[in-house]
Amino acid sequence: MQIKTKAIVISSLKYGEADVIAKCFTLEKGLVSYMLKGIRKSKRGKLRMSMFQQLSLLDIEAFHKENKNLQYLKEVKVSYRYLSLQSNIYKSTMVMFLAEVLKSCIQEEERNEALFYFLQDSFISLDKAESISNFHLQFIVKLTQFLGFYPDNQSIDFPFFDMLNGVFQLKEYNTYSFNNSNSELLKEFMKNSEYNSTNPIKLNQERRKSFLDFMMLYYELHLQGFRKPKSLEVLQQIF
Numbered sequence: 001m002q003i004k005t006k007a008i009v010i011s012s013l014k015y016g017e018a019d020v021i022a023k024c025f026t027l028e029k030g031l032v033s034y035m036l037k038g039i040r041k042s043k044r045g046k047l048r049m050s051m052f053q054q055l056s057l058l059d060i061e062a063f064h065k066e067n068k069n070l071q072y073l074k075e076v077k078v079s080y081r082y083l084s085l086q087s088n089i090y091k092s093t094m095v096m097f098l099a100e101v102l103k104s105c106i107q108e109e110e111r112n113e114a115l116f117y118f119l120q121d122s123f124i125s126l127d128k129a130e131s132i133s134n135f136h137l138q139f140i141v142k143l144t145q146f147l148g149f150y151p152d153n154q155s156i157d158f159p160f161f162d163m164l165n166g167v168f169q170l171k172e173y174n175t176y177s178f179n180n181s182n183s184e185l186l187k188e189f190m191k192n193s194e195y196n197s198t199n200p201i202k203l204n205q206e207r208r209k210s211f212l213d214f215m216m217l218y219y220e221l222h223l224q225g226f227r228k229p230k231s232l233e234v235l236q237q238i239f
Contacts, residue, residue, distance in 0.1 A: 001064045007060045008116070009052050019037055030109045034073050080120075091126060091127070094135065100230065149218075161177065
């Protein structure tokens with residue numbers, strides 16, 4: 001079967017001397033792995049390594065065979081050419097982290113249109129943004145909406161955040177109930193859902209690190225097999 005779809009590059013893995021396996025989140029088929037034959041040695045081919053940088057936005061035409069782990073690409077075009085996302089050192093560091101988070105989060109090979117467009121719009125927003133210090137924090141909170149464990153905002157005025165159940169409560173009911181600056185900051189990000197609305201929230205490096213560690217624990221509790229990204233430490237040294 002031949003399909004045309006939009007795709008987001010999650011990761012690329014060298015395979016053999018000249019090949020690459022690119023893992024992409026597609027609009028039509030969800031998560032798909034593509035074998036890129038000879039791409040590392042080809043200089044005049046239709047497929048180029050520059051197209052498969054992390055979080056690249058593509059329009060692809062591909063051959064899909066049911067029950068196959070690897071599929072093959074026929075045509076690839078860049079659907080949105082980033083201005084700064086992959087060239088700005090601060091943004092590219094953030095890209096490494098976000099891509100690693102997505103690699104752990106997105107496992108199922110099924111269509112998820114809402115998640116796809118959220119990711120696409122988020123990365124374009126990051127590309128265009130001038131102030132990005134809080135972007136990854138807002139992204140991590142917003143992403144939980146599409147993964148099924150967004151905190152319940154009906155009880156958002158209660159002081160304790162129960163990580164196990166994703167709800168705010170009046171009292172501490174377990175060891176994962178927190179009433180601290182991180183639970184308060186979570187409320188702020190939930191109330192200010194747009195990326196640019198969080199720019200006025202002034203945080204130092206220590207506060208960002210603490211909140212990100214807080215959210216990584218939340219992810220670990222709700223996603224089986226989730227691992228803290230290796231790029232987390234590098235990211236926290238910059239932001």
